[in-house]
Amino acid sequence: MQKMLIEGGHKLNGNVRISGAKNSAVALLPAAILADSEVVLEGLPMISDVKILAHLLEEIGGTVTWNGDRTIHIHPERMLSMPLPNGKVKKLRASYYFMGAMLGKFKQSVIGLPGGCHLGPRPIDQHIKGFQALGAEVTNEQGAIYLRAKELVGARIYLDVVSVGATINIMLAAVKAKGTTIIENAAKEPEIIDVATLLTNMGAKIKGVGTDIIRIEGVSSLNGCRHTIIPDRIEAGTYAIAAAGAGREVIIDNVIPQHLESLIAKLREMDVTVDQSDEQLYIAPKKILKSVDIKTLVYPGFPTDLQQPFTALLTQATGTAVVTDTIYSARMKHIDELRRMNARIKTEGGAAIITGPVQLEAARVKASDLRAGAALVIAGLMAKGITEVTGLEHIDRGYENMTEKLIKLGANVWREDLTSEEKTQLHNS
């Protein structure tokens, strides 16, 4: 177990290269189950979620080889619908994609309820509703979801809430179903388009991704293919926010700026200079940042996954900002930790109200989830003194080589093993 130490006050400067998108990768890997021959995925991020999913593919009989460190070759020919009720599936959210992919391929699956960030309740009722509409019988037995179908038949499915996971999971189950499936009120995130691109390359017939109505004509078999993943807009956004709060001039490489329009608009409202080209963002903050309100929404609205890092940035802005998370109203565990660092944040009626600017002070803080971790690291870059962040297993789920990337930008950041006393303290906290 380790902690990250961040000596604040070193301005970020230079280039940072963004890795492949976590939320695409975690769906592309299970999607490979549906193919009859080799699937090659290029540009995967080297994060723990990806490593766990690759192991799960092996657990169900797949052959997985890494070529170079970011290209994976998956042979699905010997995969079986092995039950995965416990163990690794609980370590991440996206193990739920094994449900849709195994149901689509084998007409049955047994998967433990997923883990992932604790952001308040994260039901999967819309996934289940979709599987049932396609003809699956669904039972929950001792914390595992059992899915069985004689055959899957296309259906019209209206999502009661716009859900990334349910949209992708229903696509995975429907691509080999008999007839036509229509998903209404579908989510439109770029990662959904990336998954649909892979499935289309495999031979699936999907129309309308990126709109709220997706139409899928089932096919009887899917072949292997090669696919390059899109860049991670949330990782890019995290570095853009860090640059706005603790940077001089930062260039973010390997990004699709159109995926970050809501963030770019908010940074510009704060008076941060943001220039964009095809695959780069240039970020240069002014001395004084203006406060802005944010409200998280489904894509293309402001992403909930950037709410916590952005809240850290707002501690440096002049005025009062109101942050509302309409996707996960309980995604506020970073706030107590930011307060430990001298942030002036109140919570009222589910919103966070941040008054700034304040001089953040270093403290020992704990990441309760992935983006809370990113928020605390950003706060550490802006704080006086050496901040210690624990809970790095959350950060490692979604940020490849964060320490190395920050060092390259000029930050003074390093990791140390926890002493046994610190481990005990952490365990008891």
Ligand SMILES: CC(=O)N[C@H]1[C@@H](OP(=O)(O)OP(=O)(O)OC[C@H]2O[C@@H](n3ccc(=O)[nH]c3=O)[C@H](O)[C@@H]2O)O[C@H](CO)[C@@H](O)[C@@H]1O
């Ligand atoms: C692996 C992955 O891609 N994770 C992302 C995905 O999570 P995930 O796919 O879990 O999030 P969803 O888009 O499904 O959730 C959106 C909202 O719908 C609710 N809901 C969802 C499904 C359902 O069956 N019933 C229901 O009520 C959720 O509680 C939440 O309030 O999208 C979230 C919202 O952009 C991001 O924060 C996560 O980073």
Ligand SMILES: C=C(OP(=O)(O)O)C(=O)O
């Ligand atoms: C909430 C997140 O991830 P997950 O859905 O995988 O828990 C995230 O990426 O911010």
